[in-house]
Amino acid sequence: MSRMMFSKTYQSFLLKFAEDKQEYGKVFLLFAYLFCVVSASTIGRTAADTLFLSRFDNSYLSLMYLPQALVMIMAGILFQRYSPKVRLESLMKILIPLISVLVLVSRFGVGLELRWVFPVIYIGYDVFNFLMIVCFWQFATSVMNQRKAKQMIGIVGSGGITGGILSGFGLKALVPLVGTANLIYFYAGLQLLGLVAVYLILSFAKETIEAKPAQPRTTTAKQAVQRKSGLFASVPHLKYVAILSAALVLSLTLIDYQFKVILRGTLQNEALAGFMGSFYGFSGLIALFVQLFISSRILTRFGVMTALLVFPITLIAGSFGILVLPVLAMAVIVKGSDKVVGDTLYSSVSQLVMFPVPLEWRGRAKSFLDGIVRNGAKGLAAICLLIVTRLLAPEQLSYIVLVLLVIGIVAGVKVKKAYLHTLLSNLKTGGDDLQKVELNLMDPASRQILIDALSSSDNQQALYAFGLMREMDSFDLTPHLEGLLHHSIPEMCIEALAYVEQKVPDGFEPILQSLVATENNQVKAKAILALAAYAKEEYVDEITVHLEDQSVEVQAAAIAGLVKYYSIEGMFRAVGKLKQMMESGQEEERISMAALFGQIRVKNFYKPLISLLQDSSPQVRIRALESAAILHVPPLIEPIIAMLKDSQTRRYATQALVAYDEQDILPQLAPYLKQREIGLYLPAVFERIATQSAFDMLFDCYEAANYDMRDRILESLLRLHKRLPFVDSHKVETYILHELKLHEQFAEHGASIVGIEGCADIENIIREIRTAISQRIFQLLSLIYEEKTMQAVYIDWSEGDSRQQANAEEVIDQTLRGSLRTEMTTFMSGSSVVARNSVTDMPLSEHLNWLSAQGDDWLKQAIQHLNVSKLGTSPNEDLADLMNRVHLLRHVSLFQGMTSRDLSVIARRLHKLSVQKGAVIIQEGDVGDSLMIMDGGQAGVYRNGQLLGELKRGDCFGEMAILTQGARTATIRAEEDVLLWRLDSSVFYDMMFDQTSIAVEMMKLLSRRLRSELERGQSADKSELEQGHLEVAAALQMPETRLREGLTKDEVILRRILVLQKIDLFVHLAPEDFLWLAQRVEEVSYQPGEVICRAGDFGDTMYGIIEGSVRVHRGSEEYAVLQEGAFFGEMAIIDSGPRSADCTAKEAAVLLQLHRDLVLTFCFQNIDVLRSMMRVIADRLRGMV
Structure with missing residues (x-):
């Protein structure tokens, strides 16, 4: 059993190594480089300390701290100021040989016993060591894959510990053989060996160095603001890390003084050097054990922020021990904790907290910490020593140390919030603040905008404005009705007639009578209903005449008006025509009959709708569903649910079901959630019902649902969650843990078929399933944590580069708690690729049986096909x-x-x-x-x-x-x-x-083809290209309207809505969708000639023009000029690919920015929006080909 476990562990390591040879190669070379740096530092520090302490007494020791700190501060400032001007690898190629030469020169001074040389090397070697370690970590963070840093930084860090151990024990053997002074040669030699490691790393991983950006990307406004701001604004957690670092350095300097004073009083010369070698060796051994077996466990289990506090807490305990027992053994324990904990866990953590910082700030932040804060703290400690050593005994310095460490711990606690802010600021959130706002239409300015829009010649804009004002109880539309009833847009006239029928305002009968005589049958029918609503006897004959109108729609309106408003007499007049139409076989008459029952609004007249809901004509079924929504009687629920299966009637069936009261509809819907044929469409119904009971019922059926149903349920739950924040967090965590286990099981069973002939399709299906599971996990997390953050984490983890992936993992590490945090950390740090596993206790058939039993129909069919073709089962x-x-x-x-x-x-x-x-x-x-x-x-x-x-x-x-x-x-x-x-x-x-995935792939394909045609157009006839684009532009052009400055928030939202109404892509959106979208888009302004986007830039944003115009071109070749209401950039939101053309503001322009996730959300909620978008892109492509 143990042999099998060892074999699995060994094979697991080999698989990881095989998957990522390049990363492991870099890590091992970095291990060797740090080994050389730390070994050199240990030997050089030992040589300098021994030579100095053997020639100067304690009074000189306290004096040396101040000049040492001042020189280190100066070196840090110079390094921070000038190092960014030189490429890091070039700087190291110059700096390391220069330091080695200076070290060798100092050896001659030591040999000549020049007294001034000993204080110089005591300070100088510290400066050299500081520069080498700063260069190393900046270099390491630039070449390491940041996503894997938390797992691999322990391997890199153990190189330093190993160097400390071997150099420590080596000192004890070397000193008697070569003498203390000759250790300087080894110091220089190890520095040069480090340079060799640098060259090997550069040749091995040249293309992965982070300092070389792979692709140019457009700088966002947010990034531009950050670059203009200061270091602390760009790295929010830096100030707290700086306080903690300063407190630790002050404490360690005082502890170092205590250690050396006690040590000097006990040992001298070679004995002192030998003891220090043994000290570094044994403390290094313990540190290596901590690094390999404890440090990574603490980081993984408790996270970076908890690990950050372990070192100061350890020092507090040790300092208290020196107060109680001020002997060499206790001083060795406290000083040793610096090696055992400080050089392992704390060293790794201090590097990890810098990984989320963008590259342009990371170098400055690290130089600030290492060069200014830490060395400044050393200078402050030196001044402190000059004063307090005259007043306090060495052991009493622990009082000061305790106070400093308490301050450091308080700062460490505050690091977490700021650190999380840094992580979140570097995630791809894809838009501005999504905080929901309410549109205040009581504002006079907003009302005036709507009143002006009523007279607009733009159909969508005018109808939307009327719809908003109609819902305002405090607004009287009567003064505007006469103009609306004679509006140039027939649809507006129809809406106004419906309003008259509902409100029955005085004095409008003559206008209605004139409209009854109009030639437009839709207007005529609505005018008859509005006139009937007045229920006056003098109009009954006039209405009855229209029972014999040539238009079936007008006949139906006359029947509805008589039955609805003239009671028994009206029913008597209309019954003959009603019976005749009900028995008719003509589709047009059946359509009118289906609509008629909704117009009459008599619930007892529902029975004919049952057969009409099963009519062969889609239009009849749609009108019947509209009437059913008005009547909403329980016997119609079952036939309405059946209409969800048909995409043509699905939207209307959903609206009809939502019209029912919650207590009537939810119990009837519950059994259908388990039916695959209809269940997939029910989450949208529950979403529209939008009550807590609907949310809970949908949430409870998640565990038993199949994978496709789970995706639909979560999409609806997330939209519902914005309005219904209550959710059982414990149950959500249970679902997440279940999905994590499922993800692992698919990997385990999938590993058995990797590389087997004929199983490629099954491998791909398993990969798709695991990807969908991953997405569901983060959607579930969005129910109990901030949705915007979880979406950004998922995007960065699944699509981002190594730094974004590392940031995403760290956000989860800092946000989650308990077993969920542990499982999520393991999940995110694992490989997304299923690797072949030849060591298994199960035969292949059992793995296939498990996969087949998971409820995925396509996976099951693929396995059945494999069994037929490979295993010879019945065809x-x-x-x-x-x-x-x-x-x-x-x-x-x-x-x-x-x-x-x-x-x-x-x-x-x-x-x-x-x-x-x-x-x-x-x-x-x-x-x-x-x-x-x-x-x-x-x-x-x-x-x-x-x-x-x-x-x-x-x-x-x-x-x-x-x-x-x-x-x-x-x-x-x-x-x-x-x-x-x-x-x-x-x-x-x-x-x-x-099937959302089919639509996405189709739009990506069309987008790629259109990009290809644009590229080909560089050498094609310009006039043909212009024609294809100008047709689109002409179709989108709208009359120019100048907008006022200084708009209120409500006016801004309303202005956005009225612009979005103009975009053909959104012609089918509901009013609430426009409000939702208007709250989430971002407005940006451009001056004439200012570039909006460039060809080749990567983009995930679509633009709509509020005012001004935009020129679409490639270099000097102009394709089109887009005006207000036009949109562009839709290809980028489809595939996040490079821009296919340059877009420049032709005049001062204000644009709406719509991010990819928002637009796709709308596409897949409404088939008409999806069809509109597909056809716009396809038409552009057809016009160019």
Whole structure:
């Protein structure tokens, strides 16, 4: 058993080493470099101390601290000021040889017994050691992978401890052989060996040095502000770290004085040097044990902030011991704690707290700490020693030490909050403060903006303004009604008529009578209903006449008006026509009938809606659902739920279910949460119900749900959580631990199939599942911790560079507590790649059985297919046919980049077609709405009767038609009997709405193609490119409106809403969505000629123009000029790729910034928004190709 465990441990190490040879190579070289630095420091310090103490008494020792500190401070200041001007590796190549030469020169002075040389080397060697250790850690943090720093810094740090041990014991053997003075040669030699290690590291990891940025990125406003601010503003936790460091240095200087005074009174010359060698050797051994077996455990289990306090607490205990028992043994214990704890745990922590600091500030911060704070503290300690050594005995200095350490501990406690602030400030939060604000429409200025918008010629803007004002109880719309009833936009007139029907204001009957005579049937129908709402006898005949109108919509309005407002007489007049329409087989009449029951609003008239909800026409079902939402009677709930399965009726079914009272609807929905076919669409319903009971019911079903359902549940829970903050945190932690265990189990069982022939698809599926689990873990964390922080942590951990990943892990380390923190730390520090594991107690079949039983249908089918092809089990024709279709889809360029899971979803929706030889499959010029994939036979491609090419099995055509429903550009004729698979546009959009991953990959593909066309356009005809862009720009242009300065917060929000209303992409958003979005966008101003973004810059932001204009170009070649209401940058938010063109403010411009996560949230909540975005991008591409 123990042999098996050792074998697994050894193999685990080899796997880690094999996965990351380069990182381990750097770490081992850094180990060797630090070994040389610390060995040299120990030998040099011992030589200088022994030579000085053997020639000067205690009075000189206290005097030496002050000049030593002053020189160190000066060296630190010079290093901090001038070192950033030289590349670090270049500086080290000069500095190390220079120090070695100076050390060798000092040896001649020692040999000549020049008295002044001994104080000089006593101070000088400390300066050299300081410079070497500062250079080392700056160099190490620049080459190490910061995500792995917490795990690997212990290995690097143990190089210093090992150097201390070997040099310590080596001193005891060397001194009798070569003498104290000749140790200086070894000091210089070890420095030069360190230089060799530097050269090896540089040649080994040249491309990973952090000082060399791999990609230019646009500087954000936040970063620009930071660069203009000071060091403490940019590194918030630095001031507390500085106080703690100063307190420790002051304390250690006093402790060092105590140690040396007691030591000098006991030993002299070679005996002194030998004892110090033994001291450094044994303390180094203990330190190595601490570093290898204790330090990393403390860091992992308790975190950086707790570990930061261990050293000062240890020193407090030791100093108290010296007060009680001032003997050499106690002094050795206190001084030894500096080596055992200070050089291990505290040294690692002091480096880790600097890792989250951006590179441009990290060097300055470390130089400030090492050069100014610590050496300044030494100077202060020297002054203190000059005074207090005349007043206090050495052991009484412990009183001062205790006070200093208490101050340091208080500062250490305060480090945590500031340290967390530094971590969060360096995460990719993707936007401004998401704090929800309320729109105050009582403000006179805001009201005036809305009143002005009512008369706007922009349809969306005017309707939105009217909708807001209609909901304001304190605002009287009556004075504006006459103008609205004669508005140039028919939709506005219809909304105003609905308002008149609801409020029945006096004196509007003549206007309504005139509108009844209008030619617009929708306006006419609404005018009849509004006139009927007055319920006056003189209008009943006028309304009855319209029962025989040619328009079915007008007839239905007349029936509704009579039944609803004229009681028995109205029912008597309308019943004949009502019966006639109910028995009609015409779709138009059924649509009007379905809407009619909602207009009548009589709950007892619900029974005809049951059959209408099952009508073959989608429009009939939609109108029936709208009526059901108005009546909301319990017998209709079950047929409404069935409508969730259809993407065409899903949105209306959701609205109808939400219209019910909570106590009526929730018990009826509960059983359907367990049904896979309908359950996937229910979280959106619970989200709209938005009560605590709905939240709790949805939350409780999470554990039993399958993986797809869990994703849907969490998306809805997170949106609900903004309004319903209460959640059972203990249960959330239980769910997280369950997901963490599941993630580990998939890795364990997946490791058994890595590298096995035929299992590549299963490997990819397992990787997709583990990625989804990771995302769910952070979504669950967002329920109990601040959502914005957890989202930023996940983005940085999953997509960021090594520093961002390290920051993300440290945020979790500092935020979470208990077993959850331990498990999350292990999870985040582990490898995302499943490595092959040949040491297993289970056969392959058992691993596959476990994977198959996890409830993932596609994984189960992939394993079944493997069993058929490799293990010889009985074949499944349907499964084989599905796998064949997936194989065909892999060759369709439109679907490149999609996972096998996504392709399987598409494959299930393909429709099989057989075409006989000679038949035309598609005709040039016809409107196309489908994609065709050849599965057999051969077809010819013709344009204007000329053969252009041949199509065979695996080829496809109609890729752009499925997205844009444009005209076919060629004729396809079957040259022999052909077998085809057809994918319709409507089906494809339904799939994208249900499968977010398919939509994302499709938008990424279109984005990449459009970028490629833009690149190709550099050498293409400029006029064609301009035409494609200018058409888009012209469609988006809006009349210019100048906005006032000094707007209130409410006016700013309202202004943003009215601009967002103009963007075609958001034409289908609900009013509450616009308010939500307007609160989260960011406004930025640009002067004429100022660059907004450059081609090649990486971006995740889309822009909308509030005012001004923007020039789109590549260098001097102009593509388009975009005006107010236009948007650009949508490709960047799709794939976070490089910008495809330059954008420059043509005149003073104010823009809205929409970040990627916000836009994608809207896309996948509304199929119309998704379709709109896809078609905008596809149309741009079609216009350029």
